[in-house]
Amino acid sequence: DAGVTQSPTHLIKTRGQQVTLRCSPKSGHDTVSWYQQALGQGPQFIFQYYEEEERQRGNFPDRFSGHQFPNYSSELNVNALLLGDSALYLCASSLWSGGSSYEQYFGPGTRLTVT
Amino acid sequence: LAKTTQPISMDSYEGQEVNITCSHNNIATNDYITWYQQFPSQGPRFIIQGYKTKVTNEVASLFIPADRKSSTLSLPRVSLSDTAVYYCLVGEWSGGFKTIFGAGTRLFVKA
Incomplete structure (x- = not known):
């Protein structure tokens, strides 16, 4: 079971660039949430998707x-990147x-570095 | 939103029991209390969740007093591999679940 x-x-x-991060949920799950975690900080809630709509x-x-796609997978897009967007995205x-x-x-997260 | 307050850090020795207390004075009636563990460069891992009284699973116990304004995570006989950050959080339901992580408690287990 993945x-x-x-x-x-x-x-x-x-x-200034744009980035897209991708996520596939655990089998059987229908809701995806995204978090940003800066070094040494707790995860910060970005948003939550269910039934292809942003719920929170x-x-x-x-x-x-x-x-969020019909198969429950999800993407996070960040436009006009700032140095402060450098973080682990969960x-x-x-x-x-x-x-x-x-x-x-x-998930294990995506480490984004903005230079 | 129910905010949580935890000690910033704790030290312990292998084999000891560790108790981490979390304060959540503004917890709402329907909120559950959840604890996560996080190792460096990994995503948080669910440990335990409870609503009231006591919950126990294979890795931890969670004690919640009647007023639910605090909770205590108990880790029996810790090992070096339990060195991690532990987060207490209270989820708020409002047409979707918004969870607020605090800074967490950094537990360091020594030999």
């Missing part, structure tokens, strides 16, 4: 956008449980 997978593992981009969003600018999958207990499975 867990959460993310690609690429590492990425180096130049300030954290305090991130519109430069951060996403998409994808987590879960079941849309409607407000009850909530368990997420995280």
